[in-house]
Amino acid sequence: MNGDPIExxxxxxxxxxxxLTIRTLKKHNLNNPLHHARDGEEALAILHGAEGSGVxxxxxxxxxxxxxxxxxxDGFEVLRxxxxxxxxxxxxxxxxxxxxxxxxxxxxxxxxxxxxVVKPIEFGEFAHAVAQLGMYWIIRNASVR
Amino acid sequence: MTPRVLLVDDSLTVRMDLTETLRAxxxxxxxxxxxxxxxxxxxxxxxxxAILDVLLPDGDGVELLREIKAAxxxxxxxxxxxxxxxxRDRVRGLRTGADDYAGKPYDRAWVVSxxxxxxxxxxxxxxxxxxxxxxxxDSATVREELRQMLEAQGYGVLTAETGEEGLHLAADRxxxxxxxxxxxxGIDGAAVVRRMRSDSALRRTPVLLLTASxxxxxxxxxxxxxADAYLRKDAGSAVVLARLGALLRSAGATADSGAAxxxxxxxxxxxxxxxxxxxxxxxxxxxxxxxxxxxxxxxEALQLLDVQPVDCVLLDLLMPGxxxxxxxxxxxxxxxxxxxxLLMLTALDESEAxxxxxxxxxxxxxxxxADFEVLRxxxxxxxRRRQFEDENRKIREELGRREREAxxxxxxxxxAAARATLLAELEAKNKELESFTHSVSHDLRAPLRAVDGxxxxxxxxxxxxxxxxxxxxxxRIRSAVVRMGRLIDDLxxxxxxxxxxxxxxxxxxxxLVNSVWLELREQHARRNVVFEVGNLPRVGGDPSLxxxxxxxLLSNALKYSRGRDPARxxxxxxxxxxxxxxxxxxxxxxxxxxYTHKLFGVFQRLHRADEFEGTGVGLALVKRIVERHGGRVxxxxxxxxGASFRFSLPKGDPT
Numbered sequence: 001m002n003g004d005p006i007e008x009x010x011x012x013x014x015x016x017x018x019x020l021t022i023r024t025l026k027k028h029n030l031n032n033p034l035h036h037a038r039d040g041e042e043a044l045a046i047l048h049g050a051e052g053s054g055v056x057x058x059x060x061x062x063x064x065x066x067x068x069x070x071x072x073x074d075g076f077e078v079l080r081x082x083x084x085x086x087x088x089x090x091x092x093x094x095x096x097x098x099x100x101x102x103x104x105x106x107x108x109x110x111x112x113x114x115x116x117v118v119k120p121i122e123f124g125e126f127a128h129a130v131a132q133l134g135m136y137w138i139i140r141n142a143s144v145r
Numbered sequence: 146m147t148p149r150v151l152l153v154d155d156s157l158t159v160r161m162d163l164t165e166t167l168r169a170x171x172x173x174x175x176x177x178x179x180x181x182x183x184x185x186x187x188x189x190x191x192x193x194x195a196i197l198d199v200l201l202p203d204g205d206g207v208e209l210l211r212e213i214k215a216a217x218x219x220x221x222x223x224x225x226x227x228x229x230x231x232x233r234d235r236v237r238g239l240r241t242g243a244d245d246y247a248g249k250p251y252d253r254a255w256v257v258s259x260x261x262x263x264x265x266x267x268x269x270x271x272x273x274x275x276x277x278x279x280x281x282x283d284s285a286t287v288r289e290e291l292r293q294m295l296e297a298q299g300y301g302v303l304t305a306e307t308g309e310e311g312l313h314l315a316a317d318r319x320x321x322x323x324x325x326x327x328x329x330x331g332i333d334g335a336a337v338v339r340r341m342r343s344d345s346a347l348r349r350t351p352v353l354l355l356t357a358s359x360x361x362x363x364x365x366x367x368x369x370x371x372a373d374a375y376l377r378k379d380a381g382s383a384v385v386l387a388r389l390g391a392l393l394r395s396a397g398a399t400a401d402s403g404a405a406x407x408x409x410x411x412x413x414x415x416x417x418x419x420x421x422x423x424x425x426x427x428x429x430x431x432x433x434x435x436x437x438x439x440x441x442x443x444x445e446a447l448q449l450l451d452v453q454p455v456d457c458v459l460l461d462l463l464m465p466g467x468x469x470x471x472x473x474x475x476x477x478x479x480x481x482x483x484x485x486x487l488l489m490l491t492a493l494d495e496s497e498a499x500x501x502x503x504x505x506x507x508x509x510x511x512x513x514x515a516d517f518e519v520l521r522x523x524x525x526x527x528x529r530r531r532q533f534e535d536e537n538r539k540i541r542e543e544l545g546r547r548e549r550e551a552x553x554x555x556x557x558x559x560x561a562a563a564r565a566t567l568l569a570e571l572e573a574k575n576k577e578l579e580s581f582t583h584s585v586s587h588d589l590r591a592p593l594r595a596v597d598g599x600x601x602x603x604x605x606x607x608x609x610x611x612x613x614x615x616x617x618x619x620x621r622i623r624s625a626v627v628r629m630g631r632l633i634d635d636l637x638x639x640x641x642x643x644x645x646x647x648x649x650x651x652x653x654x655x656x657l658v659n660s661v662w663l664e665l666r667e668q669h670a671r672r673n674v675v676f677e678v679g680n681l682p683r684v685g686g687d688p689s690l691x692x693x694x695x696x697x698l699l700s701n702a703l704k705y706s707r708g709r710d711p712a713r714x715x716x717x718x719x720x721x722x723x724x725x726x727x728x729x730x731x732x733x734x735x736x737x738x739x740y741t742h743k744l745f746g747v748f749q750r751l752h753r754a755d756e757f758e759g760t761g762v763g764l765a766l767v768k769r770i771v772e773r774h775g776g777r778v779x780x781x782x783x784x785x786x787g788a789s790f791r792f793s794l795p796k797g798d799p800t
Contacts, residue, residue: 016595098590121594121630123601
C-alpha cells in the first residue's frame with residue numbers, strides 16, 4: 001500500500017486472474033490506486049479495520065471487485081459484512097466470478113451486490129468485461145460518499 | 146329345469162323301479178329297453194344323464210357309452226349299471242369313460258345320490274343362486290324365527306318338523322347347510338347328522354347342531370355325531386349367522402381346493418372267489434355306508450385297481466389263480482397302491498398263515514370265521530389309520546408350503562431391502578459424480594482463462610519480438626482454449642440438467658420454437674434457409690430446459706445443412722395418446738444409419754472436427770432433457786439425404 005487512498009479494492013485469491021484484471025484496467029487507463037486483497041479477511045480489515053488490533057480503517061474505495069471463492073472468509077460472507085456495516089452499507093460492490101450457477105447469482109443479489117459478472121474464459125471477452133465495469137463504476141457512476 | 150335322465154336296461158323290472166325312484170327324486174326319466182331306442186332318444190337330445198346297462202338285446206352298452214363320450218360338445222355324464230359278477234364290464238366301462246358304475250343289485254338311494262351329483266351344474270342348481278338353508282326344528286316358533294332371520298340375510302330357507310322329514314328334504318333339495326335341533330321327536334339331531342354323514346350325497350353338507358345346554362360333554366357328543374359346529378339355542382341370531390357364514394365359507398373352500406375331502410365316501414375293494422361270501426360282505430358293508438366294489442380273483446382285483454382308486458382292500462388268502470399273497474405283493478409293489486390299507490381274509494386260523502400274510506405286506510389279518518363285528522372294527526381301524534396318514538401328510542404339506550412361503554417372503558423382503566440400498570448408493574454415487582463433474586469443469590475454467598490471458602499479454606507486449614511462426618502458435622493455442630472452454634461449458638450444462646429440479650409448467654411449443662428460431666436466424670443471416678414450423682401441441686415441461694433442447698436441435702439442423710442452398714428445416718408435432726410427438730427435419734449431410742446408436746452419447750461425434758465443429762454434447766443434452774421429462778428420443782438419417790430427429794414429451798398442461 002502506498003500513501004494514496006485506495007480507489008479500487010480487488011478481492012481475488014487467484015494471482016493469474018488478479019494480474020490479468022490489473023493489467024486490463026491499466027491498459028484502459030484506469031490507473032486509479034488499487035489494492036489487491038488475497039482473501040476475505042484481508043478485505044474486511046481494510047474496509048472495517050482489523051478486529052481487536054485497534055488499526056483504524058482507511059478511507060473507503062470507490063469500488064470493490066469481489067470473487068466468490070475465497071480462502072478463510074468467502075465472497076458471500078464479505079458481501080454480507082459489507083452490507084451489514086453502516087460505513088460500507090452503500091459501497092458499490094461488483095461480484096466477478098467463474099460461476100454461472102443460478103443459485104450463486106441469486107444469492108449474490110439477495111445479499112446486495114450491485115452487479116454480477118461471469119469471468120469469460122476468452123481473454124478478449126474478459127478484458128472487455130473488466131474494462132466496461134471499471135469505466136462504469138469508477139468514471140460514470142455517482143455513488144454516495 | 147328338471148334334469149332328464151336316459152335309462153337303458155332290458156329288464157322291465159329295473160326300468161320300472163329306477164324310473165319310480167328317480168321321478169321321486171325330481172328327475173324326468175326316458176326309459177329304453179334296447180340300444181336302438183336309446184339312440185333315438187339321444188338324437189332327440191335334452192338329456193342330462195345316461196344310466197346304461199351293459200348287456201342289451203341288440204348290443205353292448207359300453208358301445209353306446211363310447212358314442213356318447215365321442216359326441217361333440219361337453220360330454221354327458223354316464224353311469225353304468227351292470228351285474229356285480231362281471232368285473233370285466235366294470236373295468237371296460239370305467240376305461241371307456243363312465244363317470245360312475247353301479248353294480249346290480251343296486252342300492253336305490255346310492256343311484257339317486259350319484260345321479261344328483263352327476264347332474265348338478267347341469268341346470269338343476271344354477272351357479273350363483275342364493276344358498277338355501279334347511280332348518281329342522283319341532284318348534285314352529287323357532288322355525289319361524291330362524292326363517293325370518295335367514296331370509297333377511299338373503300338365504301333361501303326350507304323347514305322341516307322332524308328328523309325324517311328333514312333328511313328327506315335334504316336328499317331332495319340339497320341345501321347349502323343344515324341347522325338342526327338336538328332334541329326332536331323320533332330320530333334326534335345327532336342321529337340326523339350321523340345319517341347325513343353316511344350318505345355320500347349329503348356327507349359334505351355343513352351342519353350346525355342346536356343344543357339346549359352347553360358344556361364340554363355336549364360339545365363332544367355333538368361333534369362326535371359329525372356336526373361341523375354346535376350352538377346353544379339361546380346364542381342369539383348374530384352368533385348363528387356368523388357361525389353359518391363361516392361354515393359356508395369353509396365348505397366352499399374345501400370344494401374349491403380340488404383335493405378329495407378326507408370324509409368322502411370310502412370305497413372298498415372286496416376280493417374273494419366265493420360269490421356267496423362276497424355278496425354277504427358287500428351287503429353288510431353297504432349297510433354301513435361304504436361304497437363296495439367286488440372282484441372274484443386276484444387278477445380282477447389288479448385290473449379294477451387300475452381304473453378305480455379305492456380306500457381299502459379286503460383280500461381272500463386262498464383263491465385260484467393269483468393267490469392272496471401274490472395279489473398282496475403285487476399291490477404293495479406299486480407305489481400308487483402301496484399305501485392302500487389291505488386286510489387279508491382267510492378261513493385258516495393259523496399263526497403261520499398270519500405271519501406269511503403280514504410278511505407279504507398286508508396291514509392286518511382276519512379269519513373269516515370271526516364275528517363280522519370284528520371285521521368292521523378292524524376295517525374302521527385301518528381306514529382311520531389311512532385317514533390319519535392322509536391328514537398328517539396334508540398337514541406336513543401345508544407346513545412345508547407355509548415354510549416355503551415364509552422363505553420366499555423373506556427372500557423377497559431381503560431382495561427389496563438390498564435393491565433399496567443399492568438404489569440409494571447409486572443415487573448417492575450419481576450425485577457425487579454430478580458434483581464432481583461440476584466442480585472439475587468449474588475449476589478448469591480458471592487456468593484456461595490464465596492461458597488465454599497470458600497468451601494475449603504475450604501477443605500485445607512481446608509481439609514485436611516474435612516471428613511469424615511464434616505468432617501463429619499463439620493463435621493455435623488460443624483457438625484450442627476456446628474449444629476447451631466450450632467443452633467445459635457444455636459439460637457444465639449437461640451436469641446441471643442431471644441435478645437441477647424440473648420446474649414444470651404448460652409450454653406453448655409453437656411460440657418457443659419460433660422464438661428460438663428468430664435468435665438463431667440472426668446468427669446465420671446470410672444463409673438461405675427455408676424454415677417451416679407446424680401448429681405444435683402444448684406440453685408440460687421445464688420451459689428453460691425445453692428451450693435448451695429446441696435450441697440444440699435447431700442449431701444442429703442449421704449446422705449440418707450449411708452446404709445446402711436453400712437449406713430446408715422443419716419442426717412438426719402432433720398429439721398421440723398422452724404424448725406429444727415432435728420431429729425436426731433438415732436436408733443436410735445426414736448420417737450413416739449404422740451409427741444411429743452413437744448419436745445421443747456424450748462426446749460422440751459422427752463428423753470430423755474439420756468438417757463440422759462441435760463438442761458432441763448437444764444431442765446427449767437433448768436426450769437427457771427429454772428423458773427427464775419421461776419422453777423418448779430417436780433419429781433417422783442417410784448420408785447426403787438429411788436427418789430427422791424425433792422426441793416425445795407429456796402433452797398438455799400440468800395438472
